[in-house]
Amino acid sequence: MAKYDYLIVGAGIFGSVFAYEAGKANKRCLVIDKRDHIAGNIYTKKIEGINVHKYGAHIFHTSNKDIWDYMNSFVDFNRYTNSPLARYKDELYNLPFNMNTFHALWGVRTPQEAKAKIEEQKEEALKLMEKKGIREPGNLKEQAISLVGKDIYEKLIEGYTEKQWGKRATELPAFIIKRLPVRFTYDNNYFNDLYQGIPIGGYTGIVEKMLENTEVRLSCDFFENREEYLKIADKIVFTGMIDEFYDYRFGELEYRSLRFETETLDMENYQGNAVVNYTEYEVPYTRIIEHKHFEYGTQEKTVITREYPKSWKKGDEPYYPMNDEKNNALFAKYRELADKEERVIFGGRLGEYKYYDMHQVVERALKAVNEEL
Ligand code: FAD
Ligand code: UDP
Numbered sequence: 001m002a003k004y005d006y007l008i009v010g011a012g013i014f015g016s017v018f019a020y021e022a023g024k025a026n027k028r029c030l031v032i033d034k035r036d037h038i039a040g041n042i043y044t045k046k047i048e049g050i051n052v053h054k055y056g057a058h059i060f061h062t063s064n065k066d067i068w069d070y071m072n073s074f075v076d077f078n079r080y081t082n083s084p085l086a087r088y089k090d091e092l093y094n095l096p097f098n099m100n101t102f103h104a105l106w107g108v109r110t111p112q113e114a115k116a117k118i119e120e121q122k123e124e125a126l127k128l129m130e131k132k133g134i135r136e137p138g139n140l141k142e143q144a145i146s147l148v149g150k151d152i153y154e155k156l157i158e159g160y161t162e163k164q165w166g167k168r169a170t171e172l173p174a175f176i177i178k179r180l181p182v183r184f185t186y187d188n189n190y191f192n193d194l195y196q197g198i199p200i201g202g203y204t205g206i207v208e209k210m211l212e213n214t215e216v217r218l219s220c221d222f223f224e225n226r227e228e229y230l231k232i233a234d235k236i237v238f239t240g241m242i243d244e245f246y247d248y249r250f251g252e253l254e255y256r257s258l259r260f261e262t263e264t265l266d267m268e269n270y271q272g273n274a275v276v277n278y279t280e281y282e283v284p285y286t287r288i289i290e291h292k293h294f295e296y297g298t299q300e301k302t303v304i305t306r307e308y309p310k311s312w313k314k315g316d317e318p319y320y321p322m323n324d325e326k327n328n329a330l331f332a333k334y335r336e337l338a339d340k341e342e343r344v345i346f347g348g349r350l351g352e353y354k355y356y357d358m359h360q361v362v363e364r365a366l367k368a369v370n371e372e373l
Helices: 012-024 066-070 098-104 111-121 124-132 140-164 174-179 204-210 228-230 325-340 358-372
Strands: 004-009 031-032 045-046 049-052 060-062 083-088 092-093 195-197 215-217 233-238 255-265 275-278 286-288 302-311 345-348
Touching: 004 012, 004 228, 012 031, 012 204, 012 233, 012 358, 031 345, 045 092, 049 302, 060 204, 060 358, 083 140, 092 098, 092 140, 111 124, 111 140, 124 286, 140 174, 140 204, 140 302, 228 233
Parallel strands: 004 031, 004 233, 031 215, 083 275, 233 345
Antiparallel strands: 045 049, 060 195, 083 092, 255 302, 275 286, 286 302
16 A cells, blocks of 8 residues: 555645645645745745745735635735736836726827727737738737737737747737736726735745645655655646656647846835836846735835746746647647546646646646545
């Protein structure tokens, strides 16, 4: 008999929800992670009394009341509402695209005026699509111009998108830009979801609670001891890269990586907002995060992080899956292998190769563990 029921590879939110629920059902779980800390990409760490989001800004949002209640059963959330600013050269705009943005850009004051302006500006996208004989936008550029017009595309989308993804907007899938709301109200809330907030005290606290009664081994890479790990448990829950699990046998999936540059500043307030996006291509980072503003901090100092996108190569952190047609087709081949596994469950943003937000990962993990138990 194996020592554990489940070996869970990855102490991120997927692995931790799985471990917590399986533990409640008296299953014996071992969680390993190659990093030296738990919580995966939602890891937060205190610097100067401020909870620093070590892997980029994380705002929890969902419209699923069950998921919201589930997360709140581990820790209380504050009332933070994400309202990033976009800086293009010396101009500042509100995000997501809403009446404040349209007013600042065009001087329009009513939804009717804003809609008329966008209609007029959609021409270019429509012409491009007509030329190709398509009716629905086929790439991010066409999608963006159809939604918000040419001016916003050129100032707030093109540069940011092309540095974030390292590809031309015409080569990127349309769905990426549909993540952002377009609104004809003066509402700067970045998300449309019913519930939103930041866990008071940081995200790591949630995962600590989830893993409270589970054995965790850090700085352990599954691939360094694969044969042993396969024997240690009846089943494996794998939340790392699915193509790596299969030794890249069909080829590498594409990911996008990031470099975070974090700095403590001897001032109380650097930018007056948690998130400021830098949308022009020439600025090498996409955003600056000022962490204290997620929790209304009043500390004497402040901590900021600049986020630099970069290409991914083996050994780098794979922060974003590149869910375009080519990669989704390659993933489908790995998925086929995965579906035949009797002892391995793949989950999370890397295991399922999907641009998931946290609430979606929690949902997927609860579904996976409920199916198991
Ligand atoms: P991860 O957190 O990546 O956990 C996987 C774990 O597995 C990692 O700790 C890794 O070290 C470990 N692992 C991998 N391979 C191995 C191995 N071979 N051996 C041992 N361990 C291994 N979502 C939101 O809802 N709101 C946001 O505002 C938001 N902002 C984001 C900003 C950025 C910059 C990024 C990158 C993501 C953001 N997300 C956001 C998405 C969110 O981070 C993910 O949905 C979620 O953290 C994924 O959880 P996971 O458990 O699937 O993966
Ligand atoms: N985006 C943009 N300008 C912005 C913010 C976002 O063009 O100021 C585009 C960009 O392509 C980005 C996508 O919208 O990749 C999704 O943005 P989101 O903030 O959801 O990205 P994430 O937080 O997941 O990195």
